[in-house]
Amino acid sequence: VSLTADGLRVLVEHVRARVPRAIGRAITAVETEGGAAGLSKALFPSTGRARVVGITGPPGAGKSTLAQRLAQAWRRDGKTVGIVAVDPSSPYTGGAILGDRIRMSEIYTDPGVFIRSMATRGALGGLARATADAVDVLDAAGYDIVLIETVGVGQDEVDIVKAAETVAVVLVPGLGDDIQAIKAGILEIGDVFIVNKADREGADRTEAELAMMLDLSALEGWRPPIIRTVAPRGEGIAQAVGALASHGEHLAATGEDVERRRRRVRARLQALLDERFRATVHSRERAAGGLEEAVRIVGERREDPYSASERLFGDVIRARSEG
Ligand SMILES: Nc1nc2c(ncn2[C@@H]2O[C@H](COP(=O)(O)OP(=O)(O)OP(=O)(O)O)[C@@H](O)[C@H]2O)c(=O)[nH]1
Ligand SMILES: [Mg+2]
Numbered sequence: 001v002s003l004t005a006d007g008l009r010v011l012v013e014h015v016r017a018r019v020p021r022a023i024g025r026a027i028t029a030v031e032t033e034g035g036a037a038g039l040s041k042a043l044f045p046s047t048g049r050a051r052v053v054g055i056t057g058p059p060g061a062g063k064s065t066l067a068q069r070l071a072q073a074w075r076r077d078g079k080t081v082g083i084v085a086v087d088p089s090s091p092y093t094g095g096a097i098l099g100d101r102i103r104m105s106e107i108y109t110d111p112g113v114f115i116r117s118m119a120t121r122g123a124l125g126g127l128a129r130a131t132a133d134a135v136d137v138l139d140a141a142g143y144d145i146v147l148i149e150t151v152g153v154g155q156d157e158v159d160i161v162k163a164a165e166t167v168a169v170v171l172v173p174g175l176g177d178d179i180q181a182i183k184a185g186i187l188e189i190g191d192v193f194i195v196n197k198a199d200r201e202g203a204d205r206t207e208a209e210l211a212m213m214l215d216l217s218a219l220e221g222w223r224p225p226i227i228r229t230v231a232p233r234g235e236g237i238a239q240a241v242g243a244l245a246s247h248g249e250h251l252a253a254t255g256e257d258v259e260r261r262r263r264r265v266r267a268r269l270q271a272l273l274d275e276r277f278r279a280t281v282h283s284r285e286r287a288a289g290g291l292e293e294a295v296r297i298v299g300e301r302r303e304d305p306y307s308a309s310e311r312l313f314g315d316v317i318r319a320r321s322e323g
Contacts, residue, residue: 003029003038012042018141020114027084027116030133040133046140050082053145053244054164056152056189061170062196063149065231066240071107073241074145080112082138086131086150086160114138128160129271135163158189162267165260166247168192168240171210173202187213190224192243198228198236222250280316289315 003011011029014022026043030036055063055070064085071081107113118131131148138146148164150157161167169190193214195206207226214224225243229236251257284290294308303311 008038008042011039012046012140015043015137015141016046018111018143020111023114023137023141024116026137027118027134030137031118031130036130036133040136043136043140047136048139050135050139050143050146051166051248052135052139052148052164054148054150054161054167055170056150056157056161056167057170057194057196058172059151061172062229062231063151063170066168066170066194066196066229066237067147067149068107069229069231069234069237070147070241070244071113072234073237075107075110075112077241079144080142081114082141082143082146083113083115084131084134084138084146084148085115085117086127086148086157114141114143126275128163129268129275131160132163132268159267162189163264165251165257166191166244168194168244170194170196171206172197173200173206188217191222191247192240193224193226194229194236194240195226196229196231199230199233203228221254221256222247277316280319281312284316284319 011022011026015026026039029039055067057063067083067085071083074081108115116134118127118134131150135146135148148161150160152158152161152169167189169187169192171193173195193210195203195210197203207228210226214226225246227236227239227243229240231237251260281291286292291312294303294312297303298305298308
């Protein structure tokens, strides 16, 4: 996606007017590295209004079903909703949730809801960057709530969902040992816990285990509530909406929202700098005095890795300031 100055101006105008095709195009543009910077700069003054909520959990836990139910509930409150789904294994289907086709398909034709899946291309660090930019697009388009859905399996996904102010962690009964495996990664980022598929056996146990873990971790201030849901039937959705809203109020009342925003900005700046530095090193990879030459020299033990990296760093800085 390459845009002329005029094209960029028109695209920004249309995003701000919430034209769905323009929003789609803008997200495609930020997905490709080259289109990101110009568009994000132009959109930035229009951002900062949306409430950003993350939803994460194991594959197939019901995150998308919950997201659609939450969107439905928020719409009833008169709020507009943008959803960004990162690397879903089961994509949004256009509303075909068993037993509720007609009512769910409403959100797909509702101009107050925008749903977009992000493709996993290239490095995950790049994906976190693209997701943050996509959130900005939806924010600039004026959606009241932007929901980020991501499968919570590793640190990279955790980084993605950290772009949210409030994070809901979705678990399901019968995870057993899985809960131990994932807890290190995602339990600590949960502001609200949702035990979905509560129609299945074992919801009591999952909730009890979760409550115990929350007791063990030293928490001050906000105690993450545990909500049980049966997403396809809409059960527990009102409580989930309430818990997410309460957390938002808690952040505002304690001033924690400012601290969280700073943390987000810091992570984003760091990621952009890392990406830029990596790209610069990469562009000089095969040049004389570049990375590959250093690999050879260190490999032949003619230089130590520290001296080589210091030299490369110096070269990169010099190359940037000269050109
Ligand atoms: N029994 C039962 N099934 C559910 C519930 N919630 C979701 N499901 C089903 O579980 C399956 C996966 O739901 P999704 O909403 O796609 O789950 P997801 O977490 O978004 O999946 P990925 O994005 O692929 O990780 C679907 O067949 C849903 O209909 C629930 O509360 N009870
Ligand atoms: Mg999903």
